[in-house]
Amino acid sequence: MSTEILVNIGPQETRVALVEGGSAQEVHVQRASRHGLTGNIYKGTVQRVLPGMQAAFIEIGLERTAFLHVNDMLATPANGGAAPLITQLLHDGQRVLVQIVKDPLGSKGARLTSLLSIPSRYLVLLPYEPHVGVSARLEDEAERGRLKQILDELQQRLAPNFGVIARTAADGAEPVALEADLLFLLRLWDDVITQAEPAPPGTLVHGDLPLSMRILRDLLGTTVERIRIDSASECERVREFAQTFIPQAAPLVELYEGRAPIFDLYGVEDDISRALERKVDLKSGGHLVFDQTEAMTTVDVNTGAYIGHRNLEETVLKTNLEAAQAIARQLRLRNLGGIIILDFIDMKSEDHRAQVLRALERALAADHARTQIHPFSPLGLIEMTRKRTRESLGHILCEPCPACSGRGTIKTVETVCHEIAREVQRAARQFEAKGFLVLAAPHIVQRLVEEQPSGLAALEASLERPIRLQAEAGYTQENFDVVPL
Structure with a gap:
């Protein structure tokens, strides 16, 4: 399956689409007025310690105070013992170096950790946790062993007081590339510490890469054939960045000079518009209905106009199998996370249920976000979770209706x-x-x-x-x- 990355550069907005097999699978948006904050490191001040919640509110210079739980702090319990009391670790007015792990969402402030981590193309540097690990998404045991052996040697030689984790992108990476990555991260950490020492509370000490460059780190895979950018100046910057840090990606970066807007290729603009609708039509005539709430997202599958050619059970199975593919794509495209409830059309056959569950698992295998799927419940529902680290597409591009305040209905x-x-x-x-x-x-x-x-x-x-x-x-x-x- 061919894969391309399309980058649209606007005056105040950057958009990136991951296109697989001729259709958009993921869309990322970064606006000058609303940058994603996940991964940013701040020098903060403890505003209030909450002993009953084993947590604290930290002022880091954002609109809302951020939240830090004791389990996300440096002092982790040894030998599986109980976590220390938050009052033993923090006090009001204390200055701390923290990192955002979840962007502010709705009325909730950002979620923080003091277990800092800095990612690069192949590795993640853990300044306060001296151990070596390999991403669980790398399943080949021989490759895991190879990477572990290389990282053990690099850590002992270059960073004995740091932790190092191999990312999924490290699959097949040469030792020299891994060493270059680690040296880059160590230089970056030195810069973070140098800036943090004199910085006043509320200062952004380290920010993640801009979206146009971050895609090379997060989305680039072995199947990506090219990266097309519709801005000559940004294309040159991305190419220079790639030549320095990801040399194999540099030849893939090219300037898009077509007359049509770049997101009109493959109908990406239309896909974005449809991803903001509740209803998603299926080719068979059935449809899906997405409802996103604070607590969870629900997806309802309906046969609609599809009546099939054989019998009801075959009609239901065909619709549900098609729905499983569409749901997996829409979860990625809309970037829906947290708890997700899937209400497939009722199936009496256990074999049919197993087929639909396997189809859903296969369709979600390509998802960059971690998912966990549970079998059909006694009520015929599938419960699943999808890791949420940034706002959904709907939260970024839309706002509550002023007439109904987001209810979706108005009084008669x-x-x-x-x-x-x-x-x-x-x-x-x-x-x-x-x-x-x-x-x-x-x-x-x-x-x-x-x-x-x-x-x-x-x-x-x-x-x-x-x-x-x-x-x-x-x-x-x-x-x-x-x-x-």
Whole structure:
């Protein structure tokens, strides 16, 4: 399967699409006003210690204070013992060096760790945890042994007080490349420490690479055929960065000079638009419905217009197998994380359930994010988790609807009319007014005048005061005001 990386550079926004087999599988967005913060290292100040939660709030210069739990601190319990009390490790006003592991999301502040780590192309440097490890995604035991042996030698010779982990990208890497990577990380850590010492609290000590360069580290794989960038200056910068740190990637970087926007290739722009919709159509005629909440994401599978050619069980199996492929792609494309509940169409056959579960596992195998899938529950649901380290595509590109405040529904016209009547009655008891002025959306006023005139007249008679209506074009359906006169 051919794989390309498309990079769109705008004045205040960088977008990256990973295209596999002619369709977008992942989309990454970085905006000048809203950079992703995961991986950034800050010098912070302990604002408040919470003994009951074994955690602390840390001020690092962001809009909201960040959260640090005792399990994410340097002092890890030895021999599986109990974690030390947070009050033994931190106190109010203390200055600490911390790293963001989860971006702020909604009303929640960033999640922090003091177990700092700095990644490069092949390795991750752990300044405070002196051990050697290999990524669990590297399953070949011979390759794991080879990397472990190389890293053991490099650590003892170059970084005896540091920990080193081989990333998935280190698969097949030569010892000289791994050594160069480790030397680069050690130089980078020296720079971090040099900047952190005199820095005041709230200072960003180390930030991750810009998105256009970070893709070479995070998305580049052996199957990537080329990286196309639509900005000549950024293309040159990325190529220079690649020549220095990832020489084998430099020949893959090329300038896109086509007349059409780069994201019109392979329909990426259309894929992004569809990824913001609740409903996803399947080729068979069925469809998926995605609902994302604070606690979890649910996905409902429906047969829709598909009626099949044999029997109901075959129709359901075919739809569910197609849905498994589409769900895996949409989870990557939308970058949905946390708890995910999949409601496939009910299947009586255990063999059919096993087929759908295997299809889902195969489809998720290419996902860069770690996933954990549980078998069908007694209710016929699949529960799974997907590691969440950055905001979803919907959170980045969208905001709650001002009319419904994110509920997805609004009150009916009739409901609003009854609310207006109750608010007028409430105002009549509270104010000694000669009458009342009701300001509401034009179609609400029209409903009160044309369809509920008897109700309005009865209300005026009961209050013995006039009620005047005024249409306001700027009001939404649910908005209204009652003004005593």
